[in-house]
Amino acid sequence: MEFLDAVFVTPFASMWDNPEFLLEVLIGGLLTGVMYSLVALGFVLIYKASGVFNFAQGTMVLFAALTFVGMLEKGMPVWAAFLVAATVMTAMAFAIEWVVLRPLVNQEQIILFMATIGLTFFLDGFGQLVWGGDVHPLDIGIPKDPLIIGGVLVNEFDLVAAAVCGSLVAALAVFFQKTAVGRALRAVADDHQAALSVGIPLKTIWVIVWAVAGVVGLVAGILWGSNLGVQFSIALVALKALPVLILGGFTSVPGAIVGGLIVGAGEKVAEVFWGPATGGAIEDWFAYGLALVFLLFRPQGLFGERIIERV
Amino acid sequence: MGTLAERRIGPPLLKAEQISLAFGGVRALSDVSLEIREHEILAIIGPNGAGKTSMLNVINGFYHPQRGTITFKGETRRRMRPHQAAETGIARTFQNVALFRGMTTLDNVMTGRLLRMRRNFLWQALHWGPALKEELEHRSFVERIIDFLEIQAIRKVPVGQLPYGLQKRVELGRALAMEPTLLLLDEPMAGMNVEEKEDMSRFILDVNDEFGTTIALIEHDMSVVMDLSDRVVVLDYGRKIADGPPDSVRRNQDVIDAYLGVSHD
Amino acid sequence: MLYREAGQFKTSYAADQAVFPIRQDRFLIAAALLIAYVAVPLLGNEYWLLTIMIPFLVFALAALGLNLLTGYAGQVSLGTGGFMAVGAFATYKLATGFPGLNIVAVFLIAGVITALVGLLFGFPSLRIKGFYLAVATLASQFFLIWMFNKFPWFTNYSSSGVISAPQRAVLGHFYVTGAEANPVDKYLFVLSFVAVLAFAAKNLVRGRIGRSWMAIRDMDIAAEIIGIHPLKTKLLAFAVSSFYCGIAGAMWAFIYTGGVEPLAFDIDRSFQILFMIIIGGLGSILGSFLGAGFIVLLPIFLDNTPRLVGLEIPVNTVTNLQSMIFGALIVFFLIVEPRGLARLWQIGKEKLRLWPFPY
Known part of the structure; x- marks a missing residue:
């Protein structure tokens, strides 16, 4: 009885009593969700263009952030450190295409997936070998003061993060819709064979996509690191981005963004209002549960088209 | 007439x-x-x-x-x-061959008998006694179909490696095995x-x-x-x-x- | 000895369908069993038995379970660790709740409980496939571990959350769990379980059930059209696979480490088992063993190599290097033979069969 009350009555009562608090929780959650969206975005870009489920995305975020913070610690200005880190990520894209993707072309997806897990181990070890395993504090001058907007407490940092993500997504949208490379990317995503047959160089496209995903990861890593310091746990954000993917669909960019926001907001609200009834820490699996329930009703994800099976 | x-x-x-x-x-x-x-x-x-x-x-x-x-x-x-x-x-074959590519010809045709195999899980795990007897009965039925379609030579070949015409024949065999x-x-x-x-x-x-x-x-x-x-x-x-x-x-x-x-x- | 099948004619379908139709294979398996049952206990010291052979067998059992689900039925699962945890905790609750119950029965019932949990988490497989399903199985991984951490009932309200396995014996006085257990008894106990379950798995996959799993794996639409009930078949795969993983988890906790703790079954464990079956060979019973052996031996090998060469490297660096080498080896293996060690073994046999001619 007490448990049922704590699950079905108390949470709603406290939401009703204090709507400002609910709003704060929601906003806080949405802004965490922005991070999930960014990581998920990297996944989606790579999956769309090369059909690879890139498990190493989280580690790529960590690696990019480590490189960035390492350059800063060597006394570089922020812009130069960003350029160096972006260059490193691009070089990594070349290396991955050359060492991993090219020899495994035409293999089954599960094999490529496993290869990216191997890549994760490699990058984990390599990153920490070069930059050490400590927490690196990161401050690039993003303000962190709390603001009160209309009676609701918001952190300035979160607003900056949201703005950065928004502009990044806008830039990517322009890149995909308006440039020749973007068109080629979409063609490849639609149909590899057809794209090859009209002369689109698949390997170049792969390198570009992995590089773009690396830079998106770099932005995510900088934002996340500014908040909590650059440390190993960044790589674990990838695990939070996975339910975002099933919610939004593996191939949908808007799905990654909306899915990230839903997961971020949903898990925060669940943790704050239902946590006490269930012993807390439900953030660990809530997103997965949410995605799973959602899938049972809509297997194609948020923005996927209804699948008509043919024989 | x-x-x-x-x-x-x-x-x-x-x-x-x-x-x-x-x-x-x-x-x-x-x-x-x-x-x-x-x-x-x-x-x-x-x-x-x-x-x-x-x-x-x-x-x-x-x-x-x-x-x-x-x-x-x-x-x-x-x-x-x-x-x-x-x-x-009702059995059926497909426009684009729909065989189980990872399995041999024999196993593909044997899948056609699945509905008629009744021995339960535990017997299956033992693969002995009634389960073995059942398996062998169906095997000899399937061998008759294999003879009929003249695909004896490719019995143990994974179907993914077969040419298209033979794949179509194996697919017919699988449908026929369903009687x-x-x-x-x-x-x-x-x-x-x-x-x-x-x-x-x-x-x-x-x-x-x-x-x-x-x-x-x-x-x-x-x-x-x-x-x-x-x-x-x-x-x-x-x-x-x-x-x-x-x-x-x-x-x-x-x-x-x-x-x-x-x-x- | 030459590996030839020439002259070994099959005169009945029964002979053609035997587990090991070729005489040399029968000889090999008999030799392997003889070594495992006689030579290893006689020659192996405590270190070998406890830190190599027992974890190898436990891992092989878990890999076998996952291979039935992923390699044969085609349903990728990242929830192996969670299911192993269910087996471990079920064993603990059963052993402490019913002290009189024979330990073999305890393990089997724990396996059945895990099978039921696996069944439950298998339901989404009706609607979702491939990577979507793989991600969905992570839900079970995270939820189950969270549950064992959060509810003290599972640990009998122990304050630390870590519990040790009680003392239990088989056949009267051979202690296989608890602090006093003898390494050889433990080893033989695990070996017998694994041998019987591996044989059962081999039988399952070469009969009706295995064929329906493989049919679903290779082409689910065609499978349904020849009369295979997709949900029933997938759920059975989830249940059987979880049964194996549950027993593996129980043995991990009760026999290998001697204590039950949720951390031992986190997501890294799930990935580790998945590695084993990919490196060993998807859809191969032998592959599960080869993969488990590889993953158990590789870290030991990497640990000892620098010392053998006389290099002094700081511990941190060794860990990072290990991680890099491990990652690189996985990519290397996938490139060289994506179908795993079992396939290499098979190719080796083909070559041997034709020797001394190239083809």
């Missing part, structure tokens, strides 16, 4: 009545009714996109029509899953050379003759259709435009128009 074929053919085995099927706004079938009679070979023909494969998909429960009913062996049904269709005795009352063949001879077509035609006639299996097939090669079938149904734009013996269908003006593309106004 009373030819041999007509004496052989029995009452309707399957009746499809007023089937309408649409995907979103696209109508695949509108108001199609057809019968398949016991022991006959029925050919379903028509131009590309006429709804032939959709019709087979409706018959074996893969698509659910918005309107219309299917009556099979006297039982009328509206919705049914493909595995239920298989249980009532179906009704066998649906979707373009059994697509992409085959003349010799392979002759072999396949012979197998189809033999199956019909020796096992008494009722067959409905989709085929584009008109000479094959005219030679094999007892009756022909013609679909065009999801509608039935002709139904009758091969000779009369061939002379039907609507059919000629449909194939030659005369405008309908």
Whole structure:
């Protein structure tokens, strides 16, 4: 009885009593969700263009952030450190295409997936070998003061993060819709064979996509690191981005963004209002549960088209 | 006249009545009714996109029509899953070969016997006693089919490595292993050379003759259709435009128009 | 000895369908069993038995379970660790709740409980496939571990959350769990379990059930059209696979480490088992063993190599280097033979069969 009350009555009562608090929780959650969206975005870009489920995305975020913070610690200005880190990520894209993707072309997806897990181990070890395993504090001058907007407490940092993500997504949208490379990317995503047959160089496209995903990861890593310091746990954000993917669909960019926001907001609200009834820490699996329930009703994800099976 | 074929053919085995099927706004079938009679070979023909494969998909429960009913062996049904269709005795082959690529020819044909294998999980885990006996009984049945289709030599070869013509033959073998009352063949001879077509035609006639299996097939090669079938149904734009013996269908003006593309106004 | 099948004619379908149709294979398997049952206990010291052989067998059992689900039925799962945890905790609750119950029965019942949990988490497989399903199985991984951490009932309200396995014996006085257990008894106990379950798995996959799993794996639409009930078949795969993983988890906790703790079954464990079956060979019973052996031995090898060469490297660096080498080896293996060690073994046998001619 007490448990049922704590699950079905108390949470709603406290939401009703204090709507400002609910709003704060929601906003806080949405802004965490922005991070999930960014990581998920990297996944989606790579999956769309090369059909690879890139498990190493989280580690790529960590690696990019480590490189960035390492350059800063060597006394570089922020812009130069960003350029160096972006260059490193691009070089990594070349290396991955050359060492991993090219020899495994035409293999089954599960094999490529496993290869990216191997890549994760490699990058984990390599990153920490070069930059050490400590927490690196990161401050690039993003303000962190709390603001009160209309009676609701918001952190300035979160607003900056949201703005950065928004502009990044806008830039990517322009890149995909308006440039020749973007068109080629979409063609490849639609149909590899057809794209090859009209002369689109698949390997170049792969390198570009992995590089773009690396830079998106770099932005995510900088934002996340500014908040909590650059440390190993960044790589674990990838695990939070996975339910975002099933919610939004593996191939949908808007799905990654909306899915990230839903997961971020949903898990925060669940943790704050239902946590006490269930012993807390439900953030660990809530997103997965949410995605799973959602899938049972809509297997194609948020923005996927209804699948008509043919024989 | 009373030819041999007509004496052989029995009452309707399957009746499809007023089937309408649409995907979103696209109508695949509108108001199609057809019968398949016991022991006959029925050919379903028509131009590309006429709804032939959709019709087979409706018959074996893969698509659910918005309107219309299917009556099979006297039982009328509206919705049914493909595995239920298989249980009532409908087997099928596909336009693009749908074999289990990771398994050998023998195992593929053996899957056709799955519905008839009954030994429970624990016996299976022991693979001994009744389970072994059952396995061997079905193995010898399957070997008869393998002999019949002349694919003994490729028994232990994974089907993914076989040429297309042989894959089609293995797929027929799998369908036959189900001992179906009704066998649906979707373009059994697509992409085959003349010799392979002759072999396949012979197998189809033999199956019909020796096992008494009722067959409905989709085929584009008109000479094959005219030679094999007892009756022909013609679909065009999801509608039935002709139904009758091969000779009369061939002379039907609507059919000629449909194939030659005369405008309908 | 030459590996030839020439002259060994099969005169009945029964002989052709035997587990090991070729005489040399039968000889090999008999030799392997003889070594495992006689030579290893006689020659192996405590270190070998406890830190190599027992974890190898436990891992092989878990890999076998996952291979049935992923390699044979084609359903990728990342929830192996969670299911192993269910087996471990079920064993603990059963052993402490019913002290009189024979330990073999305890393990088997724990396996059945895990099978039921696996069944439950298998339901989404009806609607979702491939990577979507793989991600969905992570839900079970995270939820189950969270549950064992959060509810003290599972640990009998122990304050630390870590619990040790009680003392239990088989056949009267051979202690296989608890602090006093003898390494050889433990080893033989695990070995017998694994041998019987591996044989059962081999039987399952070469009969009706295995064929329906493989049919679903290779082409689910065609499988349904020949009369296979997709949900039933997938759920059975989830249940059987979880049964194996549950027993593996129980043995991990009760026999290998001697204590039950949720951390031992986190997501890294799930990935580790998945590695084993990919490196060993998807859809191969032998592959599960080869993969488990590889993953158990590789870290030991990497640990000892620098010392053997006489290099002094700081511990941190060694860990990072290990991680890099491990990652690189996985990519290397996938490139060289994506179908795993079992395939290499098979190719080796083919070569041997034709020797001394190239083909």
